[in-house]
Amino acid sequence: MAFQRSVLVVDDDSDNRESLAELLKVHGYATTTAADGDEALRIAVEQPPTAIILDLVMPNVGGFDAVQRLKSDDRTRAVPVVCLTGLTSARERAIELGFSAFLVKPVEADRLLRVLEALLMKPAGSC
Secondary structure, eight states: OOOOOEEEEEOSOHHHHHHHHHHHHHTTOEEEEESSHHHHHHHHHHSOOSEEEEOSOOSSSOHHHHHHHHHHSTTTTTSOEEEEESOGGGHHHHHHHTOSEEEESSOOHHHHHHHHHHHHHSOTTOO
């Protein structure tokens, strides 16, 4: 059985979350979704994905807090996290806190897929 890459899609907007998950499924990724950072943290520890797409502005635990927690936990530290947000001014802070890539909504599907592929081709432990 071939290894299927999995992506955790985290966004409080259900339309965004579901359309991203569907796009990824069509391109061969297994997907799991979460509506906020708190749910994402729980899922990432229970079922570690090969990558995470994370919005910044969400209720409960937002993207900045979530990425800091993911990167400070040995179980999730190596998982690449893509920031997908409408906050264009947040790029520098996002990268400083541990995001592997920064994309602005709306993002073209091809660009998102290229970024994911590039991150997943890197050897473990190199970000």
